[in-house]
Amino acid sequence: MTKDRFTGLISLILGICVAFSAYQLPNSKMPGDIGPKAFPYITAALLIICGIGLLITGNKKSAPVYNKEQTKRLALVIGVILAYIIAMDLIGFLIPTFVTAFLLCTMFAKGKTDVALWKRLLFAALVDGVIYVSFTVLLNMQLPQGILL
Numbered sequence: 001m002t003k004d005r006f007t008g009l010i011s012l013i014l015g016i017c018v019a020f021s022a023y024q025l026p027n028s029k030m031p032g033d034i035g036p037k038a039f040p041y042i043t044a045a046l047l048i049i050c051g052i053g054l055l056i057t058g059n060k061k062s063a064p065v066y067n068k069e070q071t072k073r074l075a076l077v078i079g080v081i082l083a084y085i086i087a088m089d090l091i092g093f094l095i096p097t098f099v100t101a102f103l104l105c106t107m108f109a110k111g112k113t114d115v116a117l118w119k120r121l122l123f124a125a126l127v128d129g130v131i132y133v134s135f136t137v138l139l140n141m142q143l144p145q146g147i148l149l
Contacts, residue, residue: 006065008054015047073107080104092146094128101127 018040028035066074080103087096102124109115135141 002058002060003065004054004058008051008056008058010051011047011054012051015044015049015051018047019044076107077104080107088144088146090146090148093143094132097131098124098128 022037022040022044025036025040027037080100084096084100087099102120105115105120105123109120132143135143
């Protein structure tokens, strides 16, 4: 199995999991409201379509699956995201989002041109701020506050 096809398989499985999770969300009680299921279903559909596309048309000449270093980095990214989900439930949105954006930015910059610490901190702060303002001000949605704070 090549990297493309393996990635397609993971995308397909993830899309199915997202669709199943979205199915369990409650329906909206407001008439004309698309409800909380719409965006997860769109995400699931895109993941499934891209996964099937990679499975069908995946590059047959690409390297076989992932090497040890790539597998470690993938596992680390997944670990950071899972920790983010848990931390967001415990301490709210702002701090975990900032820390996660900083960690992921640092991880993806590894091996590339050296990105200054202040640039990574600024990027994390901007991501955190833009998401916060977009959801709380523009969409008038409440973000997780956390149970410990």
